[in-house]
Amino acid sequence: MLAPDEPPPFEVVNPDGSSGLFLFCDHASHRLPRALGDLGLRPDQLVDHIGWDIGAAAVARQLSAALDAPLVLSGYSRLAIDCNRPPGVPSSIPVVTGGVPVPGNQNLPESAIQARQEALFWPYHRAISALLDRRPRPLALLSVHSFTPHFPGQVRPWPVAVVYGQDRRLASLFFDEFRRDDPSLLVGDNEPYRVTPEGDYGIPTYGEARGIPAMLLEIRQDGIATEQGAMAWAARVTRVYRAIEQAIPR
Numbered sequence: 001m002l003a004p005d006e007p008p009p010f011e012v013v014n015p016d017g018s019s020g021l022f023l024f025c026d027h028a029s030h031r032l033p034r035a036l037g038d039l040g041l042r043p044d045q046l047v048d049h050i051g052w053d054i055g056a057a058a059v060a061r062q063l064s065a066a067l068d069a070p071l072v073l074s075g076y077s078r079l080a081i082d083c084n085r086p087p088g089v090p091s092s093i094p095v096v097t098g099g100v101p102v103p104g105n106q107n108l109p110e111s112a113i114q115a116r117q118e119a120l121f122w123p124y125h126r127a128i129s130a131l132l133d134r135r136p137r138p139l140a141l142l143s144v145h146s147f148t149p150h151f152p153g154q155v156r157p158w159p160v161a162v163v164y165g166q167d168r169r170l171a172s173l174f175f176d177e178f179r180r181d182d183p184s185l186l187v188g189d190n191e192p193y194r195v196t197p198e199g200d201y202g203i204p205t206y207g208e209a210r211g212i213p214a215m216l217l218e219i220r221q222d223g224i225a226t227e228q229g230a231m232a233w234a235a236r237v238t239r240v241y242r243a244i245e246q247a248i249p250r
């Protein structure tokens with residue numbers, strides 16, 4: 001699926017970083033493999049939140065640099081295949097997303113689904129697994145995301161949210177410290193969604209299955225759509241992480 005001159009399906013930043021924090025960013029890019037064309041969407045749709053998490057990669061890269069933490073980023077759009085969905089669920093290769101039909105994802109033969117999994121999904125996750133296996137056991141895993149302020153039928157007032165499944169240990173520390181750091185900050189607690197085995201891949205696989213405290217850090221995209229905003233949020237998250245680091249259960 002990927003031509004030799006196209007970017008790889010993942011990028012590893014700072015693999016030997018000294019931090020106990022391990023970062024990954026599932027929705028880092030809106031790039032599509034050339035072989036998929038534009039999936040029948042307009043250019044403005046491809047770069048909207050249905051294609052990627054606006055601002056998330058910038059925040060993740062800055063966190064990696066500030067905390068000296070390893071980071072793995074996905075290389076392609078979630079419109080091709082979503083790296084935070086178990087392969088095979090309907091939202092893995094969405095036929096409709098955020099109310100927008102995706103013509104290029106309709107009625108895909110099994111061979112086309114497999115091709116996307118093999119070219120895009122599995123290489124990214126093999127990179128995360130391999131890095132987790134070869135490093136000392138991380139203290140915590142942070143999956144960095146952004147969410148849209150506008151969603152049909154839902155008001156989303158939280159500038160930031162902690163999102164988790166069965167394990168609230170890390171989320172609880174972040175939640176309390178975000179509010180201690182800025183008492184006026186409205187912090188979402190499993191908003192605007194929660195982690196489920198059907199709707200998520202990274203936290204169940206790398207956090208819950210390995211017993212490592214883990215969560216999604218979800219920042220509302222209007223706060224990090226500019227470089228300046230992303231840097232400000234990365235500085236805040238860095239401060240908060242440093243304050244809670246010693247309290248993370250080992």
Ligand SMILES: [Zn+2]
Pocket residue numbers: 026027053144145146
């Ligand atoms: Zn995301």
